[in-house]
Amino acid sequence: xxxxxxxxxxxxxxxxxxxxxxxxxxxxxxxxxxxxxxxxxxxxxxxxxxxxxxxxxxxxxxxxxxxxxxxxxxxxxxxxxxxxxxxxxxxxxxxxxxxxxxxxxxxxxxxxxxxxxxxxxxxxxxxxxxxxxxxxxxxxxxxxxxxxxxxxxxxxxxxxxxxxxxxxxxxxxxxxxxxxxxxxxxxxxxxxxxxxxxxxxxxxxxxxxxxxxxxxxxxxxxxxxxxxxxxxxxxxxxxxxxxxxxxxxxxxxxxxxxxxxxxxxxxxxxxxxxxxxxxxxxxxxxxxxxxxxxxxxxxxxxxx
Amino acid sequence: xxxxxxxxxxxxxxxxxxxxxxxxxxxxxxxxxxxxxxxxxxxxxxxxxxxxxxxxxxxxxxxxxxxxxxxxxxxxxxxxxxxxxxxxxxxxxxxxxxxxxxxxxxxxxxxxxxxxxxxxxxxxxxxxxxxxxxxxxxxxxxxxxxxxxxxxxxxxxxxxxxxxxxxxxxxxxxxxxxxxxxxxxxxxxxxxxxxxxxx
Numbered sequence: 001x002x003x004x005x006x007x008x009x010x011x012x013x014x015x016x017x018x019x020x021x022x023x024x025x026x027x028x029x030x031x032x033x034x035x036x037x038x039x040x041x042x043x044x045x046x047x048x049x050x051x052x053x054x055x056x057x058x059x060x061x062x063x064x065x066x067x068x069x070x071x072x073x074x075x076x077x078x079x080x081x082x083x084x085x086x087x088x089x090x091x092x093x094x095x096x097x098x099x100x101x102x103x104x105x106x107x108x109x110x111x112x113x114x115x116x117x118x119x120x121x122x123x124x125x126x127x128x129x130x131x132x133x134x135x136x137x138x139x140x141x142x143x144x145x146x147x148x149x150x151x152x153x154x155x156x157x158x159x160x161x162x163x164x165x166x167x168x169x170x171x172x173x174x175x176x177x178x179x180x181x182x183x184x185x186x187x188x189x190x191x192x193x194x195x196x197x198x199x200x201x202x203x204x205x206x207x208x209x210x211x212x213x214x215x216x217x218x219x220x221x222x223x224x225x226x227x228x229x230x231x232x233x234x235x236x237x238x239x240x241x242x243x244x245x246x247x248x249x250x251x252x253x254x255x256x257x258x259x260x261x262x263x264x265x266x267x268x269x270x271x272x273x274x275x276x277x278x279x280x281x282x283x284x285x286x287x288x289x290x291x292x293x294x295x296x297x298x299x300x301x302x303x304x
Numbered sequence: 305x306x307x308x309x310x311x312x313x314x315x316x317x318x319x320x321x322x323x324x325x326x327x328x329x330x331x332x333x334x335x336x337x338x339x340x341x342x343x344x345x346x347x348x349x350x351x352x353x354x355x356x357x358x359x360x361x362x363x364x365x366x367x368x369x370x371x372x373x374x375x376x377x378x379x380x381x382x383x384x385x386x387x388x389x390x391x392x393x394x395x396x397x398x399x400x401x402x403x404x405x406x407x408x409x410x411x412x413x414x415x416x417x418x419x420x421x422x423x424x425x426x427x428x429x430x431x432x433x434x435x436x437x438x439x440x441x442x443x444x445x446x447x448x449x450x451x452x453x454x455x456x457x458x459x460x461x462x463x464x465x466x467x468x469x470x471x472x473x474x475x476x477x478x479x480x481x482x483x484x485x486x487x488x489x490x491x492x493x494x495x496x497x498x499x500x501x502x503x
Binding site: 004008075084151154157298300302 | 397
């Protein structure tokens with residue numbers, strides 16, 4: 001038995017996985033907030049535009065890592081491959097996000113001349129079906145976020161990846177980074193009602209971090225007690241100070257402590273604003289480190 | 305239509321690596337980057353005086369249930385009518401999903417630097433004109449001319465036995481059904497067409 005670290009997917013793919021999860025979840029959470037809570041349209045439009053940018057940048061990183069990026073259209077050929085479905089999900093996401101965000105952009109006077117170039121019947125159609133776009137967008141965002149985990153779990157000889165826990169971990173972590181990013185935006189919003197949203201997001205992120213901790217516990221429990229490459233991967237992560245301190249302590253425990261303090265002791269007041277900014281930034285850095293280290297911990301178990 | 309396979313008789317392998325050299329020259333694989341379609345694993349186990357040396361020649365297992373084919377989004381990886389798993393270089397985008405999915409380390413990137421070096425070494429007779437993911441083809445170009453794969457014909461100890469697994473008269477079929485031959489990573493359910501007779 002030989003254990004060998006995978007050497008084909010590096011930080012570029014980790015960036016793609018991170019931005020995919022972040023962009024997908026940002027859109028999904030924004031759309032759900034819009035549907036159930038109502039929301040500051042300016043903040044929503046910034047959130048959706050930036051989530052589109054995350055996906056575009058992520059896709060550029062993916063293409064840059066390929067040997068033949070100009071032939072990427074061929075990726076729509078084999079439905080048995082997760083990448084095929086990823087392309088479908090991301091395009092579904094882009095269509096929903098653009099259809100959803102156009103009516104929201106009308107809140108920006110600077111953009112009105114551009115928006116008015118769109119034919120009026122199309123604009124009124126988009127306005128009329130704005131909530132439908134929010135609904136399909138939240139599904140698209142979820143699919144993009146979970147796809148990032150499904151993509152790398154399709155590796156039979158990398159037992160640390162080849163588990164149902166990985167897509168689950170990536171989707172929960174993606175939604176946690178999305179909630180943290182929206183929390184960050186809401187602290188900068190000048191709209192008075194934004195603070196109600198901040199409180200919701202703070203609670204959501206805390207629940208997501210607790211869920212992530214439970215999944216991590218189950219995941220490492222599975223990995224450490226099997227005589228396979230999964231154990232070698234888990235041991236590698238346990239011996240990586242950046243993973244332990246950067247992701248686990250700074251990216252999960254510290255933000256959870258700050259958010260718990262915010263929820264129970266500071267009553268979501270503006271006083272806790274700077275702490276929330278710090279917590280959100282830490283969740284985002286932690287989410288990126290998780291993906292980098294999960295890729296680094298991809299260890300093949302060869303039979304020789 | 306055949307179902308090609310290979311038996312490795314580990315009782316006779318001496319680890320000369322002639323198979324690696326024959327494959328590299330036959331298929332213009334980037335030996336200059338340390339990348340080969342076939343390897344001979346050479347392991348020393350134990351400590352003196354209880355030491356053993358284990359040799360294991362390996363290549364693409366041409367699995368019947370292929371994880372690489374499922375992972376390839378473009379259909380560049382395909383199985384021909386003779387059960388040989390191949391890569392259509394023109395279709396390959398080099399996303400490495402197949403490299404990650406392969407449980408036998410049988411694939412590697414033939415990248416831009418390798419293509420440039422190949423042009424320097426082989427001039428107009430290059431066979432890899434663009435970057436792609438590369439792997440063993442069971443030398444289909446030779447087999448179609450009724451010749452054996454380069455690694456098989458060059459092996460001085462007849463460790464590698466190649467043929468049609470569906471042909472009851474072939475040596476490879478007889479060895480495959482003899483009960484002596486084993487596949488690697490049987491638990492993964494990949495159904496490899498390369499089998500090993502233990503030493």
